[in-house]
Amino acid sequence: MATAGTVVHNLKSALHRMMLIRRVEEQVIDLATSFDDLIRGHYHVYIGQEATGVGACMALGPDDYMFTTHRNHGHVIARGGEPGPVIAEIIGRTTGYNKGRGGTFHVIAKHLGVLQTSAIVGGGVPMAAGAAFSARMRGTDQVSLVFFGDGVLEEGAFHEALNMSSLWNLPLIMMCENNSVPQEGRRQGEYPTSSFAATQLADVASAMNVEAHVVDGSDVRQVGELLAGLVGRAREGEGPFFIESRINRWPGNRGQFPQLIGGPHRMAWTWNPGTADTRLQDWLADSDPVSLLCRSLVEEGAMTRKEIEEVDAAARQEAEEAREFALSSPMPSPESAMDYIFAEGETR
Amino acid sequence: MREMTYSEAMAIGIQEALAEDESVVLIGAGFGGLRGDPAVWGPLRERFGDRITSPPIAELGYCGIAVGAALTGLRPIVAIGTGAFSFEAFPQIANEAPQAYYGTRGQVTCPVVFHMRAGIRGAGALQHSIAPQAMYWNTPGLEICVPGSPADVRGLIKAAVRSNNPTIFIDHERLHPLVGEVDESTGGDIPLGVADVKREGSDVTIVATSIMVPRALEAAETLAGQGIDAEVVDPRTLVPLDTEAILRSVARTGRVVVADETQKSCGVASEIAATIAEEGFESLRAPIKRVAIPNVPIPYHQAEEDYITPTARHIVEAAEAVCR
Ligand SMILES: Cc1ncc(C[n+]2csc(CCOP(=O)(O)OP(=O)(O)O)c2C)c(N)n1
Numbered sequence: 254m255a256t257a258g259t260v261v262h263n264l265k266s267a268l269h270r271m272m273l274i275r276r277v278e279e280q281v282i283d284l285a286t287s288f289d290d291l292i293r294g295h296y297h298v299y300i301g302q303e304a305t306g307v308g309a310c311m312a313l314g315p316d317d318y319m320f321t322t323h324r325n326h327g328h329v330i331a332r333g334g335e336p337g338p339v340i341a342e343i344i345g346r347t348t349g350y351n352k353g354r355g356g357t358f359h360v361i362a363k364h365l366g367v368l369q370t371s372a373i374v375g376g377g378v379p380m381a382a383g384a385a386f387s388a389r390m391r392g393t394d395q396v397s398l399v400f401f402g403d404g405v406l407e408e409g410a411f412h413e414a415l416n417m418s419s420l421w422n423l424p425l426i427m428m429c430e431n432n433s434v435p436q437e438g439r440r441q442g443e444y445p446t447s448s449f450a451a452t453q454l455a456d457v458a459s460a461m462n463v464e465a466h467v468v469d470g471s472d473v474r475q476v477g478e479l480l481a482g483l484v485g486r487a488r489e490g491e492g493p494f495f496i497e498s499r500i501n502r503w504p505g506n507r508g509q510f511p512q513l514i515g516g517p518h519r520m521a522w523t524w525n526p527g528t529a530d531t532r533l534q535d536w537l538a539d540s541d542p543v544s545l546l547c548r549s550l551v552e553e554g555a556m557t558r559k560e561i562e563e564v565d566a567a568a569r570q571e572a573e574e575a576r577e578f579a580l581s582s583p584m585p586s587p588e589s590a591m592d593y594i595f596a597e598g599e600t601r
Numbered sequence: 602m603r604e605m606t607y608s609e610a611m612a613i614g615i616q617e618a619l620a621e622d623e624s625v626v627l628i629g630a631g632f633g634g635l636r637g638d639p640a641v642w643g644p645l646r647e648r649f650g651d652r653i654t655s656p657p658i659a660e661l662g663y664c665g666i667a668v669g670a671a672l673t674g675l676r677p678i679v680a681i682g683t684g685a686f687s688f689e690a691f692p693q694i695a696n697e698a699p700q701a702y703y704g705t706r707g708q709v710t711c712p713v714v715f716h717m718r719a720g721i722r723g724a725g726a727l728q729h730s731i732a733p734q735a736m737y738w739n740t741p742g743l744e745i746c747v748p749g750s751p752a753d754v755r756g757l758i759k760a761a762v763r764s765n766n767p768t769i770f771i772d773h774e775r776l777h778p779l780v781g782e783v784d785e786s787t788g789g790d791i792p793l794g795v796a797d798v799k800r801e802g803s804d805v806t807i808v809a810t811s812i813m814v815p816r817a818l819e820a821a822e823t824l825a826g827q828g829i830d831a832e833v834v835d836p837r838t839l840v841p842l843d844t845e846a847i848l849r850s851v852a853r854t855g856r857v858v859v860a861d862e863t864q865k866s867c868g869v870a871s872e873i874a875a876t877i878a879e880e881g882f883e884s885l886r887a888p889i890k891r892v893a894i895p896n897v898p899i900p901y902h903q904a905e906e907d908y909i910t911p912t913a914r915h916i917v918e919a920a921e922a923v924c925r
């Protein structure tokens with residue numbers, strides 16, 4: 254059992270990871286909007302969902318597998334990815350985790366158990382089930398965790414994988430980040446996802462005899478505690494599990510392209526949401542996972558405002574250094590387009 | 602005649618198709634992509650909102666629904682979005698829709714249009730850049746439209762809708778801003794299977810499809826400066842293919858470059874080149890050259906992406922080689 258001391262220690266490192274994700278994503282938005290040629294196409298950021306990624310990854314062991322989506326930057330950092338190679342990958346530099354091959358849609362980090370990142374809605378869940386299947390066949394106690402959006406439940410591939418993972422009791426954890434909360438937003442066209450007939454996402458998993466949980470995606474403690482239990486049980490053969498993390502979307506993520514309303518996050522907004530742009534105030538007060546964690550740590554006396562601001566300053570600096578690292582990294586040569594088409598040899 | 606963008610002409614064509622036949626319905630309406638201009642696409646939603654159904658993210662399901670609707674009297678146009686998403690719906694597109702007519706010896710038709718925005722769009726990377734027309738060309742029973750100009754997209758979308766067969770309709774992402782003349786005083790009808798000579802010339806035939814049409818016209822200008830008079834032939838539809846028009850041009854020039862933005866092996870350029878070699882061999886005064894994507898997936902970074910993208914420069918080089 255964790256002592257009170259280790260819980261606070263874990264929360265501090267969770268806070269750092271969450272702030273790092275936010276500061277890196279702010280850099281990504283800035284790079285995309287300040288330069289025409291760095292992030293030329295569509296891209297997706299993880300601001301507002303940090304508690305789900307960080308809470309879930311805290312529960313994973315070093316040998317576990319993780320799968321993510323088009324919205325992958327935050328997941329990879331939550332899993333322990335370094336901001337430098339992450340941003341470098343996002344802008345296609347040779348120092349990126351995949352030497353700039355895949356870009357923002359396909360950040361992959363083999364050393365972290367992230368082996369393939371699909372930008373196809375529904376692409377990840379069957380592969381994650383496959384990694385869980387493989388762990389079982391190979392007789393390891395590895396767990397496979399897959400993050401995906403609520404939109405994935407609209408795809409048939411999800412339901413096929415859900416069925417098989419249930420039939421075969423796979424050590425699979427399906428972490429659905431439902432950022433279409435409140436649901437009215439769907440009907441008003443606020444979210445890119447269209448429509449889903451079930452009122453409760455978790456009912457779908459329950460109908461397939463998969464144990465389902467609903468968790469508050471703004472609360473890293475809730476996510477972390479739930480996942481710590483489920484990962485342990487999945488290792489013991491009690492999987493699969495489905496979790497719906499309910500997320501009230503960051504207002505900057507309402508349109509097709511992210512927008513930093515009022516500029517980068519200011520800690521003053523965390524302490525006093527009323528000082529922020531009016532479009533952000535409710536979200537900062539009720540739903541921002543970073544601000545909620547900061548305020549609760551202060552209220553509990555676990556950290557002072559000053560200590561928290563120091564953590565943020567360090568995260569900001571790391572993100573800035575990562576940006577500089579990425580920008581000063583070499584671009585791939587044109588001819589390198591032709592490398593790594595086929596693997597050499599017959600067995601590895 | 603009015604100058605307009607490819608997007609605008611497409612929007613006009615789709616509205617004309619809806620206006621002329623009440624059985625035409627839209628499954629999805631994202632024809633213009635993420636940055637689709639509201640001024641262009643707004644009128645479609647305003648005029649025909651009652652015939653637009655926005656589906657969930659469920660390509661296999663909604664393409665199947667479109668097939669079922671087409672079997673029973675509707676004429677759906679399905680806006681699949683990025684061409685690679687059609688792979689999610691492959692069973693319905695490749696293994697259901699084209700079998701309906703053949704499998705009933707003509708009793709049942711399946712008049713559905715599968716619309717996709719495809720091709721190397723700029724940072725689409727590994728999974729958002731694929732142009733699937735060559736794969737669908739290997740599926741008997743599917744018609745395939747690959748327009749390369751505003752007037753052609755307007756005419757062909759209507760022909761695709763009127764056709765009683767399932768049709769793949771490919772819009773290259775980078776054609777959307779292309780400007781060209783469209784004659785709104787007529788219907789601008791274009792039959793399927795009729796090629797268009799986009800530029801006349803006598804020294805070399807450049808057969809170009811989709812995005813390669815403007816690139817071929819640019820190449821022809823460069824070649825003219827070098828004293829090479831290029832003819833640009835645009836088949837406009839791959840199925841049916843206007844083999845006669847292509848062979849007619851080759852008979853006059855004796856030299857051929859086939860330019861297409863799909864992968865080289867078993868690609869669009871390969872099939873056209875093979876047809877010319879088989880049926881027009883005696884006209885050829887030099888081996889045929891193909892300008893296509895090398896056999897690689899599509900990388901993310903611009904340097905690598907540009908390296909594998911077939912351009913006007915590649916066409917010029919190929920034409921110089923066959924004219925040497
Ligand atoms: C098969 C497929 N269809 C459509 C798309 C286009 N697309 C990209 S993201 C997205 C919305 C995904 O929503 P959700 O899964 O809830 O993830 P979120 O972006 O909300 O995190 C869509 C439709 C795609 N990438 N793949």
Ligand SMILES: [Mg+2]
Binds near residue numbers: 403431446
């Ligand atoms: Mg979502």
